[in-house]
Amino acid sequence: MSDPYMPTAPQSSTELLQRCQALAGLTLGQIAATAGVTVPANLQRDKGWVGQLLEHTLGATAGSKAEPDFPTLGIELKTLPIDQSGKPLESTYVCVAPLTGVxxxxxxxxxxxxxLQHVLWLPILAERQIPLAQRMVGTGFLWQPSPTQLQLLQQDWEELMEQITLGGIANIRGAQGKVLQLRPKAANSKALTQAVGASGEPILTLPRGFYLKAGFTAAILQQHFNSV
Known part of the structure; x- marks a missing residue:
């Protein structure tokens, strides 16, 4: 998103939260207009558009690099589509899963x-019937996983990575994991990548991504807004 309205990177987590608070209650259409960005008709071909718009507006600088969205602050931005009752509408993408050399x-x-060390959660009222430009940004908040949450994440990650290492990628289902799941992450079925097969042989498979389950993010939301 290159345009004349390029915000500078926030210098502190306080400044980042202040920028977030200024967005609360605005629609994506209003934010896009300020940034000089065109709103797509839908997200079918522009799945990452909402995240990119908000990264840009808040001054994130990481782009697609393997580092948090706000590298100097060590903070990752995650948008969270929710319904009218505040429940997450889907699982939350974290990152691509490594399938070889692991x-x-x-x-x-x-x-x-x-x-996931330090996340800025930005809820967005995004029920399917609401046109993209009219979807509204909620109140963002900073979150760091508790020891219990970290333990659950680590346990799921270790079990999934063990299966990948032992050539069991084809048997991994989205239902696995208490809080973290592994799912195909590809633009289409032709976008294949290398992995390890059941006998240790190289195979081609769809890329996979790690996702936080909706029940886990629902608990994060509940925990935050109950404590405010």
Whole structure:
């Protein structure tokens, strides 16, 4: 998104939250108009558009690099589509899952662990019947996982990565994991990548991504808004 309204990176988490608070109650159409950006008709071909618009508006600088969206603050931005009652509408994408060369990879060094150390959650009222431009941004808040939440994430990640390492990628289903799941993440069925097969042989498969289950993000929302 290159345009003359390029915001500078926030210098502190306080400044970032203030920018978020200024967006609360605005529609995506209003935010896009201020940024000089055209709203797509729908998200079918522009799945990451909402996140990109808000990253741009808030001054995120990471782009597609393997680092948090606000690198100097160590904060990752996650938009969270919710319904009228405040329930998440879908699971939340975290990052691409590595499928080769993963033997010996530790949780602490994983991209999932790095991305979820400090998250700025930005809820968006995004029920399907609401046109994209009229979807409204809610109140953003900062979150760091509790020891219990970290333990659950680590446990799921380690179990899923063990299956990948042992050639069991084809058997992994979205229902696995208490809070973290592994799902295909590809633009189409031709976008294949290398992985390890059941006998240790190289195979081609769809790329996979790690996602936070909706029940987990619902608990994060509930915990935050009950404590406000």
């Amino acid at each position: 033997a010996g990879l530790q949780w602490q060094d994983s991209w999932v662990c790095q991305k």
